[in-house]
Structures are given as structure tokens and as C-alpha cells.
Amino acid sequence: MGVFCFPAGATLPLHDHPHMVVLSKVLYGSVSTRSYDWVTTPVSASHSKSMDDADGLARMVMDNQVLEAPCKASVLFPRSGGNLHSFTSVTPCAILDVLAPPYAEELGRPSTYFSEMRIPSLSGFAILEEREVPDDLVVNGAPYLGPEIAIDADLC
Numbered sequence: 001m002g003v004f005c006f007p008a009g010a011t012l013p014l015h016d017h018p019h020m021v022v023l024s025k026v027l028y029g030s031v032s033t034r035s036y037d038w039v040t041t042p043v044s045a046s047h048s049k050s051m052d053d054a055d056g057l058a059r060m061v062m063d064n065q066v067l068e069a070p071c072k073a074s075v076l077f078p079r080s081g082g083n084l085h086s087f088t089s090v091t092p093c094a095i096l097d098v099l100a101p102p103y104a105e106e107l108g109r110p111s112t113y114f115s116e117m118r119i120p121s122l123s124g125f126a127i128l129e130e131r132e133v134p135d136d137l138v139v140n141g142a143p144y145l146g147p148e149i150a151i152d153a154d155l156c
């Protein structure tokens with residue numbers, strides 16, 4: 001679980017959430033999001049370090065849809081709901097993300113970034129190609145210092 005705080009105009013590039021369910025909620029401000037689901041998953045995206053042939057066909061779910069607080073939470077699933085997404089903040093904003101299960105490269109759930117190539121003859125689809133972490137991506141982490149979060153084991 002984490003809260004991503006964006007200055008205006010910042011972008012979190014297109015990335016995936018393999019085998020994960022993610023609940024996202026804009027806490028304040030507004031953000032533009034684009035998302036995709038795989039039609040054909042790139043084999044090497046999750047099974048190899050190779051960048052060769054690490055691309056696949058994806059169907060667009062959201063095309064620069066602006067989410068502005070207050071708004072409902074959105075949920076993405078392993079194969080639907082826009083499992084790959086990018087964010088560009090329209091105003092300073094914060095997004096609460098709850099990931100289940102969390103990223104774990106050793107368990108086959110790495111965080112992978114993609115570049116997108118639209119297909120002019122196939123509206124609503126794109127080829128997504130695995131890429132290195134963008135050089136200009138800066139994510140500064142900070143520990144949670146709020147109230148203790150208690151989990152009722154009987155409800156799990």
C-alpha cells in the first residue's frame with residue numbers, strides 16, 4: 001500500500017502489475033490516465049531478462065481519462081480493468097494504491113515499463129514494448145508515520 005504524490009505535469013510511465021489486483025483512488029487533485037490490457041502477452045516480459053522480442057498486442061481501456069478527486073476508486077485485475085497504466089498529473093495530486101499481492105520479482109511479479117506504438121489501422125490497440133526504467137523517472141520513498149494500521153485476522 002502506498003500513496004504516490006505528484007507535482008503538476010509529472011508522469012509515471014506505462015507499467016504493468018503482473019498477476020496482481022490494484023485498487024487506486026485519487027485523494028486530491030486530478031490526473032490523466034491511460035491504460036491497456038494484454039491481448040497477447042509478451043513472453044519475455046515476465047520470464048526473461050532479455051529485451052529481445054519483449055512486445056505484445058494490447059487493447060486500450062482508457063485513453064487519457066481525467067480522474068479528479070473526489071471520485072470513486074478504480075480497480076484493475078490481472079487480465080482486465082487496465083492492468084498496464086500510466087499517469088500524468090494535471091494538477092498536484094496524490095493517488096492511494098493498494099496492491100495485492102505486492103510486486104515481488106523473485107515470485108514472478110516484477111515491475112516492468114513499456115513504450116507504446118499505436119497501430120494506425122487498428123484503432124484502440126497498440127504494440128507495447130518492454131523498456132528500461134526511464135532515466136528521468138525519480139521516485140522518492142518515505143516511511144509511513146501515521147496511525148498504526150490494525151488488521152483483524154478473523155476477517156482475512
Ligand SMILES: [Fe+2]
Pocket residue numbers: 015017085
Ligand atoms: Fe500502477
